Amino acid sequence: MSTPESAGSPATFDVSSRYGPPRRGLSPRAQRVLIFGSLLVAFATTVWFTISLSIGRLDYQDVGYTIVSDSRAEVDFEVTKDFEDTAQCMLHALDDSYAIVGARIVTIGPHEGSGDADRSSYYSAELRTEHRAVTGIVDSCWLVD
Missing domain, CATH: 1.20.5 (Single alpha-helices involved in coiled-coils or other helix-helix interfaces)
Structure with missing residues (x-):
């Protein structure tokens, strides 16, 4: 029979000898x-x-719209971009069921300015519509290379 000392009892078993000293x-x-x-x-x-x-950020927002007639609408919007950039914006005229009844892409070229306040400009564009619109919006804008 083996004795407790030879069987590796907890009293004689040294963990540090097996795994090394603690970190x-x-x-x-x-x-x-x-x-x-x-x-x-x-x-x-x-x-x-x-x-x-x-840097190179492009922001846009709707400012207003005017329904001129059954076949025309006008969209007013603001675009904020760097002075030397050229942007294009997709404008939509919508009817009362939110269907697109008119669309137009507007190109906005470089403009003059000196400060952050001059980065924003207001624009107005006329859209031809298939039938009477009830609102006009800026759907999206993107920078042109």
């Missing part, structure tokens, strides 16, 4: 440096995304 954690100074570095990288990434998203 040491980071020192408090190393932890502070790691946290500060992570915060710095997060801040730099946020600044980079903010700047890169504002």
Whole structure:
């Protein structure tokens, strides 16, 4: 029969001899440096995304519409873009069931300006319709290369 000492009892079994000594954690100074570095990288990434998203950005919104007759509608809209960019916008005239009764693509070329406030301009475009429209909208706008 074997004795408890020879069978590897918990009193004689040493885990560190099998797996090595326990790992040491980071020192408090190393932890502070790691946290500060992570915060710095997060801040730099946020600044980079903010700047890169504002360059080459195109925004548009409906301002109003006028139903001129049964076969014409006029859409007023605002476009915000960089001065040197050319954009195209798809305009729709809709009837009371939201069906498209008129459509037009409008090209907006480069324009002059010096500040952020000058990036926005108001436009008005006339659309021919198949029958009487009840509203006019800007469906989408995109930059032209």
